[in-house]
Amino acid sequence: MEIIRQGIGDPQSFRERGLRARDLLRGDLEGLELERHVEESILTTTLEKAVDWARSNSLFPATFGLACCAIEMMSIVAARVDVARFGFEAFRASPRQADLLILSGRVSIKMAPVVRRIYDQMLEPKWAIAMGACSSSMGVFNNYAIVPADKFMPVDVHVPGCPPRPEALMHGILKLRKMIQDDPDLGWRERYGAVGTEELLPETSLVAETPGA
Amino acid sequence: MDAVSTRSEYRKREESITLSPLEEQLAVQRDPSGGVTEVLTLNIGPHHPATHGVLRLLVTLEGEVVRDLRPIIGYVHTGIEKTAEDKAYWKVIPVVERMDYLSYYFNAMAFCGAVETLLECEVPKRAQYLRVIHLELNRIMSHLVWLGTSALDLGAMSMFWYCFRERELILDLFEQSSGQRMHTRYFQVGGVIEDIPRGFEEKLREFIAIMPGRVDQYNDLLKRNEILLQRLRGTCPLDEESLLALGVTGPLLRAAGNPWDLRKAAPYSSYEDFSFKIPVGTVGDNYDRYAVRVAEIYESVKIIEQALDGLPEGPYITGDRKVALPPRHELATSMEALIHHFKLVTEGFRPPPGEVYYPIESPRGELGCFVRSDGSAKPARVHMRDPSFVNLQATAAMTRGAYIADLIATLAMLDPILGGIDR
Amino acid sequence: MPDQVGLELIATALGEAIPGSVLETTFFRERAAVHVAPASVRQVLSTLKQNHGYRALMSVHGVDYYPHEPRLGVHYELLDMDRVDRLSVKLRVPLDEPNVESVTPDWPTANHQEREVFDMFGVYFDGHPDLRRILMPEDYEGHPQRRDFPLGGEPVLFTHNEVSSPGWTR
Numbered sequence: 001m002e003i004i005r006q007g008i009g010d011p012q013s014f015r016e017r018g019l020r021a022r023d024l025l026r027g028d029l030e031g032l033e034l035e036r037h038v039e040e041s042i043l044t045t046t047l048e049k050a051v052d053w054a055r056s057n058s059l060f061p062a063t064f065g066l067a068c069c070a071i072e073m074m075s076i077v078a079a080r081v082d083v084a085r086f087g088f089e090a091f092r093a094s095p096r097q098a099d100l101l102i103l104s105g106r107v108s109i110k111m112a113p114v115v116r117r118i119y120d121q122m123l124e125p126k127w128a129i130a131m132g133a134c135s136s137s138m139g140v141f142n143n144y145a146i147v148p149a150d151k152f153m154p155v156d157v158h159v160p161g162c163p164p165r166p167e168a169l170m171h172g173i174l175k176l177r178k179m180i181q182d183d184p185d186l187g188w189r190e191r192y193g194a195v196g197t198e199e200l201l202p203e204t205s206l207v208a209e210t211p212g213a
Numbered sequence: 214m215d216a217v218s219t220r221s222e223y224r225k226r227e228e229s230i231t232l233s234p235l236e237e238q239l240a241v242q243r244d245p246s247g248g249v250t251e252v253l254t255l256n257i258g259p260h261h262p263a264t265h266g267v268l269r270l271l272v273t274l275e276g277e278v279v280r281d282l283r284p285i286i287g288y289v290h291t292g293i294e295k296t297a298e299d300k301a302y303w304k305v306i307p308v309v310e311r312m313d314y315l316s317y318y319f320n321a322m323a324f325c326g327a328v329e330t331l332l333e334c335e336v337p338k339r340a341q342y343l344r345v346i347h348l349e350l351n352r353i354m355s356h357l358v359w360l361g362t363s364a365l366d367l368g369a370m371s372m373f374w375y376c377f378r379e380r381e382l383i384l385d386l387f388e389q390s391s392g393q394r395m396h397t398r399y400f401q402v403g404g405v406i407e408d409i410p411r412g413f414e415e416k417l418r419e420f421i422a423i424m425p426g427r428v429d430q431y432n433d434l435l436k437r438n439e440i441l442l443q444r445l446r447g448t449c450p451l452d453e454e455s456l457l458a459l460g461v462t463g464p465l466l467r468a469a470g471n472p473w474d475l476r477k478a479a480p481y482s483s484y485e486d487f488s489f490k491i492p493v494g495t496v497g498d499n500y501d502r503y504a505v506r507v508a509e510i511y512e513s514v515k516i517i518e519q520a521l522d523g524l525p526e527g528p529y530i531t532g533d534r535k536v537a538l539p540p541r542h543e544l545a546t547s548m549e550a551l552i553h554h555f556k557l558v559t560e561g562f563r564p565p566p567g568e569v570y571y572p573i574e575s576p577r578g579e580l581g582c583f584v585r586s587d588g589s590a591k592p593a594r595v596h597m598r599d600p601s602f603v604n605l606q607a608t609a610a611m612t613r614g615a616y617i618a619d620l621i622a623t624l625a626m627l628d629p630i631l632g633g634i635d636r
Numbered sequence: 637m638p639d640q641v642g643l644e645l646i647a648t649a650l651g652e653a654i655p656g657s658v659l660e661t662t663f664f665r666e667r668a669a670v671h672v673a674p675a676s677v678r679q680v681l682s683t684l685k686q687n688h689g690y691r692a693l694m695s696v697h698g699v700d701y702y703p704h705e706p707r708l709g710v711h712y713e714l715l716d717m718d719r720v721d722r723l724s725v726k727l728r729v730p731l732d733e734p735n736v737e738s739v740t741p742d743w744p745t746a747n748h749q750e751r752e753v754f755d756m757f758g759v760y761f762d763g764h765p766d767l768r769r770i771l772m773p774e775d776y777e778g779h780p781q782r783r784d785f786p787l788g789g790e791p792v793l794f795t796h797n798e799v800s801s802p803g804w805t806r
Contacts, residue, residue, distance in 0.1 A: 460745025
């Protein structure tokens with residue numbers, strides 16, 4: 001979606017606009033003036049695009065630092081590469097409150113079921129970034145103990161590097177943000193052809209039939 | 214199909230809560246008012262905001278008091294030691310660096326030192342001084358990350374940003390000397406991979422000039438902070454004898470009063486040329502552990518300054534062409550250099566058969582590297598004695614009888630790095 | 637480090653205190669090592685602690701000497717903090733009888749380290765309070781760090797084998 005910025009212009013017209021907005025709120029604006037004001041200050045878009053815009057600009061990453069990449073992930077929260085500029089500084093500890101899983105570090109075979117469980121606990125819509133070489137492919141260690149993340153969970157963006165510079169991880173997150181904004185189809189089930197795998201509770205009444213118990 | 218029968222023994226055991234023997238002893242008690250206390254085993258981790266890395270703890274609680282603690286590790290086990298057996302000696306350096314991922318220069322130093330001992334290879338003085346500079350910069354950086362994340366755990370959030378601001382300066386220096394921020398592959402067997410570029414010295418002097426002032430700022434914020442004192446002072450002390458029995462070294466042992474530091478006791482890589490002090494605590498509680506590490510930052514700055522002032526001229530890597538690559542300009546003129554380069558890159562050098570254990574002082578304690586060579590171009594066994602792996606055993610002894618909040622503070626002060634613990 | 641003479645004196649003292657314990661001594665690159673019989677390792681370490689002052693056990697690690705027999709080795713790195721001396725105590729056990737007495741009751745630091753040696757090499761430590769796998773999942777089969785255990789890993793994806801490699805959607 002496009003955001004068209006118009007210059008503020010001279011202070012007089014800015015004051016006029018402010019007064020007209022006040023009149024609109026009071027209900028005093030009518031007729032031609034109302035139409036002109038509406039044209040100038042309201043934009044129209046589809047609901048999906050608006051929701052995508054909101055979702056992409058307020059991702060809540062889950063604190064999931066595994067190994068060395070976690071230190072560089074901490075660096076993006078730090079002051080030099082500031083992820084708060086984009087609105088992503090709220091790292092949530094609980095997966096229920098997070099929607100972005102940044103797999104930073106090597107996933108060992110003991111940890112893979114734990115990661116999968118945490119990914120499952122996240123509510124949709126959710127995305128995953130495989131940060132670093134170890135989680136995307138095997139990285140430096142091609143051996144018995146590591147699992148590439150693609151094997152057990154869907155990953156949207158792979159960020160290469162060992163560890164990726166904070167700027168590189170930022171680039172990856174912004175790419176994900178662009179993907180969310182452009183792609184109206186959010187559900188990972190559509191993206192990965194997993195439609196029909198939803199687990200639904202059996203059709204029961206939501207209201208308890210027997211009080212108490 | 215019966216779901217129960219397909220479960221493995223492990224799953225069955227996991228589903229029954231592993232009660233520590235204390236649970237039988239303390240199982241149900243009645244307190245004087247007639248209430249009943251029960252003992253609860255709680256699982257903390259492996260995904261938890263306060264554990265430094267993926268550490269899982271089985272904590273047996275009575276109310277909020279920790280009665281027993283069992284750490285379960287292995288969630289970042291990477292098979293580094295096995296991977297190292299498959300690679301030529303110089304290729305092992307990047308693999309081993311990623312073990313204790315905050316003190317990567319130390320991992321490389323331990324391994325390079327072990328291989329140099331096997332080869333009986335002389336490291337030139339300039340290389341030793343450069344190594345000391347980078348090691349001490351890494352020590353400062355590791356302590357800064359520790360301070361930032363520990364203060365974050367305790368609630369002092371702004372420390373995180375201050376410490377990482379200084380860390381960025383150090384990473385700029387690393388990037389200047391080796392091209393990479395972390396895991397730089399700067400140390401090679403026989404010396405360092407490249408001499409420091411022009412401008413490194415000025416930038417390093419700028420850093421040395423401002424760093425003590427910055428640590429003073431951290432002290433202003435934390436050292437006499439009432440909340441920090443209440444959380445750290447007097448919590449979870451452990452005496453020196455128990456620590457030694459558990460094999461704990463590093464700032465934890467120094468906080469308890471034992472001034473054991475391998476840089477002074479068994480100096481390696483020209484540490485004997487520098488004069489610095491070892492900060493030692495008295496009581497061995499969490500506050501001493503914190504104070505010792507912050508004081509070590511001052512000492513490291515002093516060491517870097519002395520090393521920079523006394524940096525000798527000379528080669529930055531050993532001249533033995535059978536171990537170190539010849540300089541590139543020689544490849545155009547000398548046939549021997551070309552052959553050496555070819556042999557070293559494709560096959561690598563072959564140390565004589567033998568076994569060596571080389572210990573150094575990392576920010577967390579004694580980091581030792583055991584290398585066994587069987588005469589071929591690949592090591593037959595590389596084992597890193599990681600300090601965090603051994604220090605973790607002290608957690609149970611430290612936190613028995615403390616609250617959960619003290620447990621979190623103790624974990625923070627322990628400074629465990631799971632990459633080193635799990636390898 | 638004790639020099640060669642010191643090493644021989646220690647070995648002789650050990651041999652007198654515990655007959656049949658010392659098999660060999662090695663002095664390689666200024667480092668002293670004593671090779672002992674597996675059955676006597678706990679007594680050897682206690683004697684070294686009490687009589688010779690090696691009161692700190694720094695590291696317990698395993699080695700696989702494949703193809704030389706006996707195959708599995710366990711090394712104990714001892715440290716004397718007062719005189720700054722290091723001594724290695726090494727033992728070797730064959731694969732069909734990989735039992736070593738655990739030193740954990742005397743040296744609590746050996747707890748996790750012996751578990752790691754068990755996990756990676758399969759050396760059973762008799763008398764260990766809680767011998768189970770520490771780094772691998774508890775129901776893992778095999779001892780990864782033995783030399784004949786395969787390294788494992790995933791095939792590297794190129795264009796020619798891209799379709800046939802396992803992935804999430806295929």
